[in-house]
Structures are given as structure tokens and as C-alpha cells.
Amino acid sequence: MSQIVTFEERDPVGLICIDNPPVNAIGHSVRLELVDAIARAQKSSSITVLLIMSSGEMFSAGADISEFDRPLGEPSFQQVQARIESCHLPVVAAIHGLALGGGLELALACHYRVAQRNARLGMPEITLGIIPGAGGTQRLPRLIGARAALNMMLSGTPVSAPDAKALGLVDEVAEGDLCDAALRFCKRLVHEGLGPRPTCNRIVFDGLDDTEIAAALLPHARVLKGRTTQDLLVEAIKASKLPFAQGIAIEAALAQKSLASRESLALRHVFFAERESGKLSGVSSANARQAQPAAIRQVAIIGSGTMGSGIAIAFADAGLEVLVNDNDPAALARSREIIHSTYASSVKRGRMIQNTADERIGRIRNTLTLAEVADADLVIEAVFEDMELKNYVLSKLDSFLPPQRLIATNTSTLSVTELARATRHPGRILGLHFFVPAHASRLLEIVRTEYTSAESLSTAFRVAKRLKKNAVVSRDAFGFIGNRMMLDGYFREAELLLLEGATPAQVDTALENFGFAMGPQRVSDLGGNDVGTKARVQLFKRESRPDPYFVIADHLTEMERLGQKTGRGFYRYENGSREAVPDWEVITLIEKLALERGISRREISDQEIVERCILSLINVGAIVLEEGIAARAADIDVVWTSGYGFPRQLGGPMFYADTLGLPDVLLRIRHYHKTLGYYWRPATLIERLAAAGSSFQQWDGSSVSQ
Numbered sequence: 001m002s003q004i005v006t007f008e009e010r011d012p013v014g015l016i017c018i019d020n021p022p023v024n025a026i027g028h029s030v031r032l033e034l035v036d037a038i039a040r041a042q043k044s045s046s047i048t049v050l051l052i053m054s055s056g057e058m059f060s061a062g063a064d065i066s067e068f069d070r071p072l073g074e075p076s077f078q079q080v081q082a083r084i085e086s087c088h089l090p091v092v093a094a095i096h097g098l099a100l101g102g103g104l105e106l107a108l109a110c111h112y113r114v115a116q117r118n119a120r121l122g123m124p125e126i127t128l129g130i131i132p133g134a135g136g137t138q139r140l141p142r143l144i145g146a147r148a149a150l151n152m153m154l155s156g157t158p159v160s161a162p163d164a165k166a167l168g169l170v171d172e173v174a175e176g177d178l179c180d181a182a183l184r185f186c187k188r189l190v191h192e193g194l195g196p197r198p199t200c201n202r203i204v205f206d207g208l209d210d211t212e213i214a215a216a217l218l219p220h221a222r223v224l225k226g227r228t229t230q231d232l233l234v235e236a237i238k239a240s241k242l243p244f245a246q247g248i249a250i251e252a253a254l255a256q257k258s259l260a261s262r263e264s265l266a267l268r269h270v271f272f273a274e275r276e277s278g279k280l281s282g283v284s285s286a287n288a289r290q291a292q293p294a295a296i297r298q299v300a301i302i303g304s305g306t307m308g309s310g311i312a313i314a315f316a317d318a319g320l321e322v323l324v325n326d327n328d329p330a331a332l333a334r335s336r337e338i339i340h341s342t343y344a345s346s347v348k349r350g351r352m353i354q355n356t357a358d359e360r361i362g363r364i365r366n367t368l369t370l371a372e373v374a375d376a377d378l379v380i381e382a383v384f385e386d387m388e389l390k391n392y393v394l395s396k397l398d399s400f401l402p403p404q405r406l407i408a409t410n411t412s413t414l415s416v417t418e419l420a421r422a423t424r425h426p427g428r429i430l431g432l433h434f435f436v437p438a439h440a441s442r443l444l445e446i447v448r449t450e451y452t453s454a455e456s457l458s459t460a461f462r463v464a465k466r467l468k469k470n471a472v473v474s475r476d477a478f479g480f481i482g483n484r485m486m487l488d489g490y491f492r493e494a495e496l497l498l499l500e501g502a503t504p505a506q507v508d509t510a511l512e513n514f515g516f517a518m519g520p521q522r523v524s525d526l527g528g529n530d531v532g533t534k535a536r537v538q539l540f541k542r543e544s545r546p547d548p549y550f551v552i553a554d555h556l557t558e559m560e561r562l563g564q565k566t567g568r569g570f571y572r573y574e575n576g577s578r579e580a581v582p583d584w585e586v587i588t589l590i591e592k593l594a595l596e597r598g599i600s601r602r603e604i605s606d607q608e609i610v611e612r613c614i615l616s617l618i619n620v621g622a623i624v625l626e627e628g629i630a631a632r633a634a635d636i637d638v639v640w641t642s643g644y645g646f647p648r649q650l651g652g653p654m655f656y657a658d659t660l661g662l663p664d665v666l667l668r669i670r671h672y673h674k675t676l677g678y679y680w681r682p683a684t685l686i687e688r689l690a691a692a693g694s695s696f697q698q699w700d701g702s703s704v705s706q
């Protein structure tokens with residue numbers, strides 16, 4: 001069995017190195033071998049200081065998350081750390097790349113820490129719905145204070161090595177080769193006669209009263225909405241004031257509680273779902289898996305509207321050269337303004353320094369000449385949503401770009417198959433469906449057709465990874481995955497509830513209390529009701545839908561109530577504010593539309609609103625799986641949690657359905673099928689899984705293995 005933890009003597013230093021690719025996760029075998037290496041070091045007569053470091057990309061991404069669903073084998077983290085902390089030799093951790101979660105906690109148990117200048121150190125456990133469980137809530141406050149420790153653990157965002165030094169988290173920021181710098185540091189310790197310095201013996205130098213805790217929680221309120229992990233975290237950090245043994249016992253109990261929580265099960269599901277969805281292996285045959293992605297250095301965007309400009313920013317942010325083409329100089333000028341103002345607001349919000357903004361803007365060039373995109377490694381068409389225009393652009397590109405060069409369309413409604421079929425090389429055409437705002441939304445739907453080649457798919461996956469976006473493959477169909485479920489399920493039901501008596505504010509509030517970042521009517525007003533109407537007109541060229549299907553939104557568009565951009569939509573927006581004010585004119589319109597359709601209006605409970613909107617989402621999601629449009633239920637969860645604001649702590653609509661239990665889900669869907677009509681016909685997949693006592697997760701396991 002290959003060793004993942006090695007030990008060598010470099011007198012007077014004992015060098016322990018972790019080598020567990022890809023992220024040096026500290027799983028059971030790493031803990032076992034660490035204890036063994038420490039024991040060997042302690043037996044050695046020649047070494048007087050111990051150095052722990054890792055090879056590969058990073059120090060460690062923490063505990064092995066894939067081990068969480070089973071009892072953790074001995075030695076535990078605490079046992080490994082006790083060996084380090086009580087070691088009679090001074091123990092130094094040398095940190096490069098990332099030291100996250102249990103990885104940082106391992107370093108905290110060491111007596112000294114040296115970090116490479118570009119290293120980053122963080123406690124991201126809260127993003128997994130857990131609290132640090134390897135002493136982090138007890139040792140970090142002892143090093144940097146309770147307030148700073150709470151902030152680091154609430155944000156989950158790593159700090160840079162220089163900031164860590166300023167906080168007192170690391171003792172030295174190393175320049176140049178880390179191993180050399182760390183060995184020098186160790187020898188200096190020996191020379192200066194500096195011995196072990198157990199972190200557990202330190203005292204927390206500051207306190208945390210309720211005002212400070214509330215102040216610390218405030219900046220994270222939006223991200224932590226509907227979450228509970230932060231409460232356990234505060235309790236654990238408060239315990240750091242107690243003697244270490246007591247505090248660590250309290251942390252262990254709270255960590256166990258967080259690990260068993262539904263919130264953590266859901267967030268861990270999303271963690272792995274996001275990693276699985278981005279793999280070709282999940283969506284193609286064995287030989288296709290060998291397909292080599294093309295190298296992408298320069299990207300060209302055809303069409304400089306809002307989406308085109310946002311996509312250009314996304315690629316510039318990823319370090320690529322971008323060429324934006326449009327045949328309208330005024331449009332190119334407007335695009336430039338959008339790009340400049342987007343970066344200006346990032347600088348203003350302190351998310352980026354001016355130099356970086358200038359450098360990225362500098363990477364985006366405009367051209368009026370289509371032929372100039374010939375050297376681009378990838379060309380993305382983002383012109384107006386019109387089949388004829390897109391066909392013209394793709395045929396033009398197809399006529400002069402080399403046959404293997406990937407051409408993508410950013411269409412959200414049109415048939416990618418039809419667009420591909422109109423070219424000479426349909427295999428190199430696919431959809432790259434970005435979401436508004438294209439530079440910030442984490443979701444990218446990769447739309448494949450029956451022609452799409454494995455090379456094109458593999459290149460698209462590489463592009464998504466480079467853009468740090470969650471890629472999800474959709475077969476080409478009406479609305480792909482996300483919009484299909486939104487239109488035929490979630491938003492549709494929201495509109496019908498309005499016709500039956502609920503108000504826009506009631507529907508939005510009910511779903512925001514459920515956990516959505518923003519309710520459907522407010523989202524529609526933000527994106528523009530006209531955008532929805534135009535998209536449906538295009539979609540209906542593929543498949544139609546019977547009335548009432550978005551009659552309210554389409555009437556608002558006719559009335560020029562387009563949403564925030566016109567100050568009136570489902571709500572009124574006074575003087576350009578984003579605050580949604582209910583508007584009786586809309587209620588009057590809804591009452592009229594309901595009367596015309598013989599729909600009787602009644603009191604509707606928030607519970608019914610949430611149930612109907614979420615169950616319709618789940619039901620259409622199951623149909624999308626049945627039709628093979630999405631490959632996995634977990635992919636649908638990635639689409640909705642990273643692109644449509646579905647609460648991550650519920651795991652996405654399909655995972656949520658599993659937590660409700662498919663037999664109960666089916667029962668309620670059948671109830672609505674009886675009371676509301678045909679479009680609530682239960683998906684066969686739900687009927688099958690419920691009858692078999694199975695779940696979407698099990699279905700994924702079986703379907704992927706097919």
C-alpha cells in the first residue's frame with residue numbers, strides 16, 4: 001500500500017509530508033499515518049524540531065467530506081492533534097496553497113505556522129452546514145481572538161497569508177521556496193532554544209457579547225438566511241472562554257449535531273452534486289470520455305448587448321483575451337459603458353482594486369469586422385433572440401472558422417438542434433446558456449444536440465471550469481432544464497395562485513420565507529416582464545401551452561408595466577428604488593383576467609402557495625429526468641441552487657423531495673391533479689420511485705451506473 005504520509009530526517013528537522021491528491025483531504029488513512037510519523041519522530045534521537053507540510057496543489061482542503069456519512073475511524077482528529085500539541089519537540093506547519101477546515105485545524109494544533117505569501121487560510125465548514133469539529137472553534141480564538149475567529153468562520157472565506165500574519169494566525173510569511181524557508185525557520189527555533197508552544201494553553205484575549213455577535217452576524221444575514229449552523233458556531237466559540245478540555249468537549253457535541261442536521265446533509269449533497277455535474281463522465285459514453293478539450297486562450301462574442309457584455313466580463317475575469325463583435329458601433333459603445341460601469345462598481349464595493357479592473361477591461365477588445373474573430377479558440381453568439389438572425393450569424397461563422405473550432409449559441413429559447421443543422425459542421429455547435437448577470441451567476445447550462453461531438457462537450461466543460469461556473473448538461477428541448485421547470489412548474493403555479501386570489505406580495509413573501517432569495521413576481525420585475533413575454537413567444541414556436549399560461553405577465557408587458565426598468569410591473573417602484581410596493585392596479589387586472597376565465601377567487605394560505613409552487617417544480621423536474629433532458633436529479637439541484645435561488649440548505653428541489661418522502665409528494669401531487677387539473681398529472685418517475693420506496697438520489701445512483 002503506497003504511503004500517503006512520509007517521514008524523513010533532515011537533521012535537526014524531522015520532515016513529515018502529506019501526499020494525498022487531489023486536495024490532501026485528511027481522511028482516516030492520513031490520520032493513521034500522521035500518528036505513525038509523529039511517533040517515529042519522537043523516537044528519533046537526532047531530530048529536535050518537527051516540520052509538517054504537504055505536496056501537490058495545497059496544504060489541505062480539510063477533513064475528507066466523503067467520510068462524513070459513516071462513523072469516523074480512529075485515530076480521530078482530536079487524537080492526532082493531541083499527539084502534535086503534546087509533542088516534546090516544537091512542531092511547525094508549512095502552509096502553501098490552501099489550508100481549509102480540518103487542514104487549518106491541523107496547523108492550529110502545531111506550535112508554529114509558516115505560510116507562503118500566496119497561501120490562503122480559511123474555515124469554510126459553514127458552507128457545508130457544519131461547525132469546525134477539530135478544535136478550530138477553541139484554538140483559533142486563542143490565536144486571533146474570539147471576534148476575528150467568529151468572522152472567519154461565519155464568512156468561510158479564506159484570508160491571505162499576510163492578513164493571517166497580521167491576525168497572529170501565522171508566525172512567518174515565507175518568500176521563495178517554502179520548504180527552504182520552513183527549514184530555516186525550524187533551525188532558527190532550535191538556535192534560539194524555542195520549544196513547543198501548545199495553542200490549547202493560550203487564553204482568548206477578547207470577548208464576545210450579544211451586541212458584538214449580532215454585529216458579526218449582520219454582514220452574513222443574506223447568505224445565512226434560513227440557516228441554523230451559525231447558532232451552533234456562536235455557542236462553540238463562546239465555549240472557548242472555558243478551560244480547553246471543556247471547550248473541546250462542547251465543540252465535539254455541537255459539531256456532531258451540525259453533522260447530523262438536514263441542513264448539512266443538503267449542503268454536502270450540493271457540494272458533491274456541483275462537482276459531479278461538471279464531469280463529462282456523467283453524460284457521455286466511455287470512448288467519448290477520452291475526448292480532448294481544445295485549449296482556450298482567446299474568446300470572441302458576437303453581439304454586444306447585456307448578455308454579450310456580461311459574457312465578455314466573465315471571460316476577462318477568468319484571465320482570457322476577449323473580442324466583442326457587433327455591426328453597430330453605437331451598440332459597441334454601449335457595451336463598453338456596461339463593462340466599465342460593472343468594473344467600477346466592483347472597485348467601489350472593494351471587491352477589486354483599480355489595477356485589476358483596468359487590466360481586465362484591457363483584455364476586452366471591440367471589433368466591427370466579423371472576420372476578425374477567425375483566430376478565437378471559441379466563438380459565442382449572443383445576438384438578439386431571433387431564429388433567422390442567429391441562423392445567419394452561425395452560418396457566417398461556420399463558413400470561415402476551421403471545422404473543429406467550437407461555436408456556441410447563448411440562446412435560451414430557440415432550438416439549438418435547428419441552428420446546428422443549418423451549418424456544415426453541426427458537431428461543433430452547442431448551447432452555452434449563461435444566466436443574468438452572466439459574469440456573476442454561477443450556473444452555465446451546456447445544451448447538447450444529437451450532433452454535438454464529445455470534443456465540443458469536453459471543451460465546454462473546460463470553459464465552465466475556467467469560468468468557475470457550475471456546468472450542467474441539458475439535452476436540447478423546450479426551455480432546457482431550468483426554464484422548463486420555471487415556466488411549466490414554479491412560475492406557472494405562482495401565476496395561477498394570483499388568479500385564484502393570492503396577491504403578488506403574498507406569493508413572493510411565502511416563497512422568500514421558504515428560502516428563495518427573491519419571490520417569482522419580484523424576479524420577473526427584475527428581469528423585465530417583456531423579456532419573459534418575448535421568450536415565451538419564441539418558445540411557443542417549439543411547443544404551445546394552453547391559457548391561462550402567464551396571462552398576467554403578458555398583459556403587464558402589453559401595458560408597458562415591464563418591471564423595475566419602467567417603475568411599474570407586478571409592483572410599483574417609486575423614483576427608481578428597488579423597493580417593491582404593492583399596486584392595486586395590478587390586483588384589478590388580475591381580478592379581471594380571472595373573471596374572464598371563470599376562475600373563482602378565494603383566501604389562499606401561505607402553506608398552499610409554497611406547496612403548489614414547490615411540488616409543481618419537483619413534478620416537472622421528474623418529467624425533465626424522464627425525458628432525458630437532465631442526466632441526474634442532482635444536476636437539477638445544481639441548476640436550481642446555483643441559477644434560480646432555490647435555498648441551498650434544502651439541497652435543491654429533487655433532494656428536497658427526497659427529504660419530504662416521495663410517497664407523500666405523490667399523494668399531494670395526486671390531490672392537485674384531482675383538484676386543479678391535467679397539468680398536475682404525476683410524473684411516472686415519481687409514481688415508480690414512490691411505489692418502490694426509492695428516492696431520486698437512489699435513482700441517480702442506479703441511472704448513472706447504467
Ligand code: T1G
Nearest residue numbers: 023025061062063064065066100101102124132133134275
Ligand atoms: N474532502 C473530500 N474530497 C474533497 C474535499 C474534501 N474536503 N475537497 C475537495 N474534494 C474533492 C472534490 O470532490 C473533487 O473530487 C476534487 O477533490 C477536486 O475538488 C474537521 C469537518 C479545495 C477549493 O469545505 O472548497 O474540514 O470530483 O473540483 O475547484 O472541522 O474543493 O475530482 O472526484 O472542488 O480546485 C472543509 C472543500 C471540510 C473545502 C478546490 N473543507 N473543498 O477546488 O477542485 S470539513 C472544505 C473545496 C472539515 C473539520 C471539518 C474545493 C477546493 P472529484 P474541486 P477546485
